[in-house]
Amino acid sequence: MKFGSLAVPLTLVAVILMLIVPIPGSILDVLIVINVALTLILLLNTVYMKSALEMSTFPSLLVFTTLYRLSLNVAAAKLILGEGEAGKIIYGFGTFVTGGGDDSSSVVVGFITFIIIMIVNFMVITKGAERVAEVTARFTLDAMPGKQMAIDADLNTGLINEAEAKERRKEIQKEADFYGAMDGASKFVKNDAISGILITVVNIVGGLVLGMVMRGEDLTYALNTYIILAIGNGLVGQIPAVMISTATSMIVTRSGSGTDISQDLTKQLFNNQKVMFIASAVCVVLSFFLPTLPFLLIASILAYAGYRLKKGQEDVHKQEEIQVTETEVENIRKPENVVSLLQVDPIELEFGYSIIPLADVNQGGDLLDRVVMIRRQLALELGMIVPVIRLRDNIQLNPNQYIIKIKGVEVAGGEVMSDHFMAMNPGTVEEEINGIKTTEPAFGLPAIWITESQRDKAEMYGYTVVDTPSIIATHLTEVIKKYAHELTGRQEVQKIIDAVKENYPAIVEELVPKIMTIGEIQKVLANLLKEGVSIRDMVTILETLADYAPVTHDTDMLTEYVRQALGRAISKKFFSDNNANVITLDPNLEQVIMDSLQRTDHGNYLALDPSVSNKILSNLSKQVEKLVRLGQQPIILASPVVRLYFKRLTEQVLPGLIVLSYNELDPGLEIQAVGTVSV
Template sequence: MKAKIGDISVAVMFVAIVLIIILPVPSGVLDILLALNISLAVVILLNVVYSKEPLQLSVFPSLLLFTTLYRLALNIKSTTLILAQGEAGEVIRGFGNFVAQGNLVVGAIIFLIITIVQFLVITKGTERVSEVAARFTLDAMPGKQMAIDADLNAGLITEAEAKERRKKIQRESDFYGAMDGATKFVKGDAIAGLIITIINVVGGIIIGVIMRNEEIGEALQNYAILTIGDGLVSQVPALLISVATGLIVTKSTSDEGISNDLRRQIVYNPKVFFIAAGFCILLSIPLATLPFLALAALFIIVGLQLKKQSVEVEKQEEIQIEKNEVEEIRKPENVVNLLQVDPIELEFGYGIIPLADVNQGGDLLDRVVMIRRQLALELGMIVPIIRLRDNIQLNPNEYVIKIKGVEVAGGELMLDHYLAMSPGFVEEEIEGIKTTEPAFGLPAVWITEAQRDKAEMLGYTVVDPPSIIATHLTEVIKAHAHELTGRQEVQTIIDKVKENYPAIVEELVPKVMTIGEIQKVIANLLKEGVSVRDIVTILETLADYAPITHDTDMLTEYVRQALGRAISKKFIRDKKSTVITLDPKLEQMIMDSVQKTEHGSYINLEPSVINKILNNLSKQVQKLVQLGQQPIVLASPFVRLYFRRLSEQSIPGLVVLSYNELDPSIEIQSIGTVSI
């Protein structure tokens, strides 16, 4: 309600300004409006002086338009009164007589000086500063955004703080862009004031001589004094607004006001005032003695006072440091912070530090940002903050990757070399240091930079050390995606969905399923490399089947069927594919052996039977591997989950799909059958 009233009042003020131009205004009312104009300019200037940063007055460009329009409206109305009645109220006549001191020439010169100062000095400088500030602010936006992302990935700030900083950067860009255009109002106002003054003088003389039969001198004296008074009444607040405009665009961000900044940055060093006092004493000999000696005495007093204050400040700082040390010793250790375990950590030896140091040309932080974005697009998961730390206990070129505080992977680099990997069809081997690619365990060779072009010509895949770490980190996160996606991450995803699809979320959570149950389904999908980016389809499917069963494993199968097209596209890239199928007797045996309990379901088969199944499966998988194809096992919908669990211990990463997940357009050919 208050916001609506405020919007209406702003609209009313702009309409009132237009009405001032159109409707007749008595000289008494004009006096009040002119006094308000001057007071408003003083209030704006003081607000600028006491603001700590320009964005505290982000409304300033709009305010500049309002005050300029208001001042021009008063100029038009005062011109009407001067030319029509030869009188424009007490304020204008008072300004003309007081400032001009009864002398027409003095008044005209003062008016011209104020106009020139405003137009050529303040307005011109403000316009240039606004233009440069707008350009620099826009050019600096990408760098500031990257710095925010780097701080976010390093854990220095939270997601909320990063969002607030990005919003502030956008506001700065909008503010300085608006100020670049708004300064044209001030420049145009100064020109318009000068033109209006000339029109008033010429028009007043013509009206006085021709229409009122006055002498030229009398008309000039009367109308010129009023015109100069009118110009001064307009130019004084315009000068204040111009100063405020220049001050706000030259103002740097500060935690305190400009007065405190001046005191801390100008009036802080006693040596400066002692030297200035000596300079004044030297000047007092050939020039005016008394003024310079008085200033020298003042500077000496200020310098002595500052020196005394600096000594007291140093003593206070020493006392405070001692108190802090004593309190730190007495304070019991806060072990709560030590209980925090980072979801993902990348630790490296001191030799790898240049890869993460932006000042040394390292781009590892930028790569970490891209990893989070890539996995958000590829898997639909929210990757937690990735901590980058140096560890002196590691070898100089060694790195390790930890998931929830436990080391899960690692490797060792040669920073001045490149890693060359053969895709399988390279005929000529390249000389180098043989090694194993850490992410996929493929045979590779460390080569020098001079060999890079030759290796690429031979068909090798050549990567640099930062790419090796980034690739390894990406694969580790993919492999542990189900562990890294907890209830809080799922809650964040659901909250985002609720903004656009409130109906599905309100129907499902918490009436039908809890966040924990949804998290288990999403974790099951991520564990098998299925993207959960289409979260709306997942929630729709859960809303359909959750009333029937609360078994998260069965719900996962229903969701997989709903995501069948995406799953087929991910694992079967061509229209034709060769797969391994299961013997119907084996499928029936698995179905008969399923035991359901309160804690879930499992297969109850004898170890010897399991060994036969896995041995037969290994033979069939080997056939596909020899053909250079990805092994895919096809099973019935009910059996798929249990056969996947049966095989994951001996053949991790094996893709097991159900018939219901296949895209109807894909042609399937069985290359073998797993039987007992």
């Protein structure tokens, strides 16, 4: 472990020292072999990698190998200029390219070959890799916000969990960092190619000057010697440089297909029998005008490859047909698996074919995005986890009809006109507009369908104008709010508690499962959601339950205690200003309700005489009607003990009636009683 942590810094120091310390030719030979082997390993790794991030250290390796190669170039230049030799490998490369240096023409040909290699490396491979790295880095950084939004959308729709979202965000960040680093590191490759050219020129010119002036060598001998050594040193540097440039090009042009490039090329380039046969035919035609044998040889190979592909595809089709037949026979023989049919989606939105474009992203529909926003909105507003909302087309419905199902049962629906807008009169419109009269489905308000050309006029007159996706999304939101207590089950409550436990473990560990079960907490939360009380402040809710649950396990009573703890939030929700008009209950009525309570092992329930109940509800309806005429929301105030039972008494007649207790009111509110319900 200690050696491994010191290996990299010691190697870097040694490479830098090579720029100063003279190195013998024999040691230089070994270092050159290491350079060639290292670059070869890097090149082969880029060929067999399945994604660019498998070699996330490549930018650092690129810098290291470039520095190492530069040090070898400098060390070799010192030997060439100082001693007129640079080891056996450099001399061997030079003589191999120049044919031994015996013939002047061979030296010229070898020098030209070396120049061509340098031009190809610098002008084609290196500059191409640099440009691709720059463009890839730019596009990767530009695509980051979109990828982050896609992850958030998948997380909100429930397709992935929080851990998967974190992993995908980390992967995106790594990808951006990698391509940004590659953009900078590719500049090292380019400048290394330039330095190789300059060092070669210095070796030739400096060698000729030193050889002829300092050592007294003749021109022919000096030319042969120093050109061979300069070419050999250049090739020793350029061949690894070409491999590194190629590796850089491979890694920045590699797409994450999940397989190595050999499999991709074989699968994508030689996988179409028609292509093989057409290429073979073209080669046969060309053989009549150009050398016959090479074209006919390639044409035969291509024709054979096409035949093999055709036969292989026929075999695959036969195998698939046999497998399908066997599967059908097996399905007929075995008992039907009905488990998948038992699954019931919590929320479904079904619509006719005219509404399909509103949900199709390819046709410009944004209904799916609105569904995602509904889940976010209700999480912020009510603190609930909305289950995945299934969107389906249903040919049995009318073209413009939609229905909303909760747990497989239709609970709401409506009809819309997808090419129209809905205009609603907020009560301030003085001039009416022509249109098709209808009713807004979410709140039952009178409305008018108008065309797009009438939209500006309607808005000018003061109408509230909404499009069709907004109508459906609003209706869906209100339905989910209405049935929020049914949609928040034990599994959803467990997720909420797990989220609280990450930051407040002491509260959860004290309460669950020592004092209360998940089922008991779920009943309390369902009671709150049923009356439109947000459960987002779970810390306060759990702390209140931890305080009172040891005293009573009656979930109705625990709900009242929680409501009192959430009094400020409840007051803010139902009272828009500090002055509010309410209806109170007569003390005698409250006493009648208290006397009519029947206590059982499963909780308390109200057992009033039907005639008394009718009298109470009749009196209540009159008081409520007074406030409605004044344009105010009717709110009933009762004592904490009576509140819940009076609410249950009124649910059948006035399901949306707000019933609060005195203990839930914010002390800063100024309440004025404008009516009293008596018995």
